[in-house]
Amino acid sequence: MKNKISGKIVALLLTLIIVATSGMPLYAKETGDKANSFRYENGQPIIESIPFADVFSSAWKKVAGKYRSSNGSVIRDAVAKGIDVSHNQGVIDWKRVKADGVDFAIIRCGFGMNQINQDDTQWFNNVKGCEQNNIPYGVYLYSYADTIAKAKSEAAHVLRLVKGHRLSYPIYYDLEDNYILNHTTAKQRQKIAETFTSIIKKAGYSVGIFAPKSWFEKELPIAAFNKWDKWVAHWNTKCTYQGNYQMWQATNKGNISGIIGPVDINFLMLPKTNINLKLSSKKKVQVSWNQKSKGIKIQIFYSTKKNKGYKKAATINSSKGKAAFNISPRYIPETAFSNRCFPRLSEMASTVSSTVVRNGGWKLPDSRLTGTKPCIL
Secondary structure: OOHHHHHHHHHHHHHHHHHHHHHOOOOOOOOOOOOOOEEEEEEEEOOOOOOHHOOOOOOOOEEEEEOOOOOOOOOOOOOEEEEOOOOHOOOOOOOHHHOOOOOOOEEEEEOOOHHHHHHHOOOHHHHHHHHOOOOOEEEEOOOOOOOOOHHHHHHHHHHHHHHHHOOOEEEEEOOOHHHHHHHHHHHHHOOOHHHHHHHHOOOOOOOEEEEHHHHHHHOOOOHHHHHEEEEEEEEOOOOOOOOOOOOEEOOOOOOOOOOOOOOOEEEEEEOOOOEEEEEEOOOOEEEEEEEOOOOOEEEEEEEEOOOOEEEEEEEEEEHHHHHEOOOOOEEEEEEEEEOOOOOOOOHHHHOOOOEEEEEOEEEEEEEEEEOOOOOOO
């Protein structure tokens, strides 16, 4: 009898242990922000000895309507300037930030898995500052995920913090830590990214990937990652990444009023699009492009004289991918993309180009984007 009771007690204890542990995650809790990457060492920003922005006095600022690089050259296809911030920038005066020409911000909400102690300590202050000063903003989470389970937890981390807020820019998955590189294969990184992005997208948010240029070129499967908006980090006078991307992190040495110390500077870019021009007769021109997306209006302009203004020839939905109109051969046709509200960066990507095409004596100058800022939905 005694043995039977003992057996029942052991069985009950085992049941309690199984029940108690069944709700626990299949991974250990993370213990602090120990980032190591191209810009962090043991959780601290890597500071260069020579300020990158000192080469040109107006580096990363708009001069005569054009954004300038650190050497004074024009940053082609840049349509808006922003910053990305975290607890590293401390308390920010967002009113002064906006007055200094900042069009948008990407705010770190936290790092790693869904643990309250891994929320960014300035997250709520930065969101409040942007919302009070009408600065469009997006979000990024610094990832340490080397498993699907951790990617799910990181997605839950972001969704917990953005709940109740209206984002104008995507939620970016920050893939840059050396730990990920050393503990996963390219295929595993793809699965991790697919897990995170699918959860975010299902929740109704636009999603993108942040990574250094070298990762996009060598460490992340190109075909798989092309389906997401890309935010490319390349600290240089220009971004030399050859693929399509929507945002460029140009430097970590930006100088912005309202922020003590250096800050990352980013530019919203016009992605590459192939535009073709064909003279089908003496007075008829056909313009075609390879990017297609419903709901985006494209306007075709032409000019009789160089730099003397443009006349609108046609307005069409970009999903058609082509336009034709009659015009005198001496005119210069030009495409000007005119959607004034881009609810998703991927939609804006379908409307732009900087390709110069020559065909039968015709010249197609660089495109002009007339609507330059994403709207707040």
